Amino acid sequence: MGDIKPLTVIINDTTLRDGEQSPGVAFTTDEKVRLAQLLEAAGVPELEVGIPAMGAQEQEAIAAITSSLTQTRTMAWCRMCELDISQALNLGLDWVDLSIPVSRQQLSHKLNISPEQVLARCDRYIKQALDLGFQVCVGMEDASRADADMLHSVAAVAQAAGASRLRFADTLGILEPFRTREMITGLRQHTDLQIEMHAHNDLGLATANTLAAIDAGATSVNTTVNGLGERAGNAPLEEVVVALQVLNKGNSGITLQQLPAICQFALAASGRLLSPQKAIVGEAVFTHESGIHIDGLLKDVNNYQGFAPALVGRQHTLVLGKHSGVSAILEVYHRLGIELNDQQCELLRSQLRQWSESRKCSPCEADLRALAQPLMQALYADA
Numbered sequence: 001m002g003d004i005k006p007l008t009v010i011i012n013d014t015t016l017r018d019g020e021q022s023p024g025v026a027f028t029t030d031e032k033v034r035l036a037q038l039l040e041a042a043g044v045p046e047l048e049v050g051i052p053a054m055g056a057q058e059q060e061a062i063a064a065i066t067s068s069l070t071q072t073r074t075m076a077w078c079r080m081c082e083l084d085i086s087q088a089l090n091l092g093l094d095w096v097d098l099s100i101p102v103s104r105q106q107l108s109h110k111l112n113i114s115p116e117q118v119l120a121r122c123d124r125y126i127k128q129a130l131d132l133g134f135q136v137c138v139g140m141e142d143a144s145r146a147d148a149d150m151l152h153s154v155a156a157v158a159q160a161a162g163a164s165r166l167r168f169a170d171t172l173g174i175l176e177p178f179r180t181r182e183m184i185t186g187l188r189q190h191t192d193l194q195i196e197m198h199a200h201n202d203l204g205l206a207t208a209n210t211l212a213a214i215d216a217g218a219t220s221v222n223t224t225v226n227g228l229g230e231r232a233g234n235a236p237l238e239e240v241v242v243a244l245q246v247l248n249k250g251n252s253g254i255t256l257q258q259l260p261a262i263c264q265f266a267l268a269a270s271g272r273l274l275s276p277q278k279a280i281v282g283e284a285v286f287t288h289e290s291g292i293h294i295d296g297l298l299k300d301v302n303n304y305q306g307f308a309p310a311l312v313g314r315q316h317t318l319v320l321g322k323h324s325g326v327s328a329i330l331e332v333y334h335r336l337g338i339e340l341n342d343q344q345c346e347l348l349r350s351q352l353r354q355w356s357e358s359r360k361c362s363p364c365e366a367d368l369r370a371l372a373q374p375l376m377q378a379l380y381a382d383a
């Protein structure tokens with residue numbers, strides 16, 4: 001094994017299932033296969049690849065994905081019922097996630113069944129899926145709104161029936177990290193099964209809740225590329241795996257340098273836009289304009305670097321704009337082969353402020369040269 005560290009948390013990426021549930025997002029089979037292959041090449045050990053109950057086309061896509069992978073294990077999302085399990089057969093899948101709501105709200109007002117009926121379904125359908133050769137994860141939908149007793153009862157029945165894993169779904173994204181930690185710690189104390197955290201980002205806390213769950217003993221976590229998924233999406237793959245490494249919280253085994261390419265591919269296939277300040281993969285997250293920051297970076301990069309952009313195959317970029325200082329202006333122009341004196345710098349600073357306010361973007365190289373041109377001409381005229 002050399003110096004390869006054992007995985008401490010399994011990434012189960014659900015871009016191809018929950019990610020595709022983003023309104024308006026619909027991947028083609030080719031896009032799904034390519035994305036699955038990119039994720040496999042980066043070392044993602046598990047993928048949730050679709051919903052067989054959606055019908056023949058989805059089943060064909062799932063079969064195409066599973067047959068294109070050599071290492072990565074695959075899972076399908078199924079309602080906990082006979083029909084859905086039977087539709088997952090013969091698609092090359094390793095796992096089924098058998099989903100059943102566990103909150104009073106959804107039991108009473110969605111499925112209209114009792115907690116006892118949930119436990120009976122768990123026992124019956126877990127055994128059925130095991131008999132068909134699947135590994136079983138029990139998807140506890142709406143777990144974050146469920147009573148602890150209910151979660152522990154499901155865990156006990158699932159373990160006795162032979163399931164391998166419980167998925168704790170914060171279906172509505174209403175948890176915060178302290179409560180996540182408390183709930184997962186409680187579940188951890190009641191079961192030997194693997195625990196998978198499924199976090200939604202409605203309060204912007206999906207990554208934080210995912211990390212809190214890992215701290216509390218979750219063994220696997222669901223992610224999606226670029227945080228795609230229902231409503232505000234799921235915990236973004238790129239945020240979770242980079243945070244794990246930077247915060248020294250665990251080893252996901254994923255090659256972080258491949259994340260930008262994966263995110264770009266998913267972005268194009270999803271037809272969605274990405275905020276420039278999206279953590280890890282946003283266009284502007286390693287770009288600096290503020291004078292004090294650039295001065296600090298030039299003196300020692302660690303003054304304004306929480307982690308090296310090279311960790312994710314990126315690099316710092318310096319731009320000029322409304323907030324530029326002298327150090328930044330001198331350096332950026334020096335890199336263009338233009339050496340400025342203090343007076344020229346000051347003139348450029350005030351021009352940059354006006355330019356930025358009117359254009360609302362960073363000047364490119366041609367803009368910078370055009371801004372400096374009159375100053376340089378004045379210099380030659382003076383000489």
Ligand SMILES: CC(=O)SCCNC(=O)CCNC(=O)[C@H](O)C(C)(C)COP(=O)(O)OP(=O)(O)OC[C@H]1O[C@@H](n2cnc3c(N)ncnc32)[C@H](O)[C@@H]1OP(=O)(O)O
Binds near residue numbers: 021055
């Ligand atoms: C929280 C989540 O993300 S769960 C995953 C959600 N993902 C999706 O819904 C995307 C894919 N879904 C689909 O293509 C369709 O909804 C299908 C094919 C699954 C089902 O389609 P339809 O048969 O037309 O049913 P429809 O979508 O109208 O309603 C869902 C049915 O599933 C039932 N259901 C929902 N969850 C479960 C469950 N865990 N176990 C059993 N039945 C369930 C509902 O009660 C409802 O059945 P009912 O009409 O008998 O009350």
Ligand SMILES: O=C(O)CCC(=O)C(=O)O
Binds near residue numbers: 141198
């Ligand atoms: O039941 C599950 O597997 C989780 C389903 C889901 O996507 C959710 O609850 O947000």
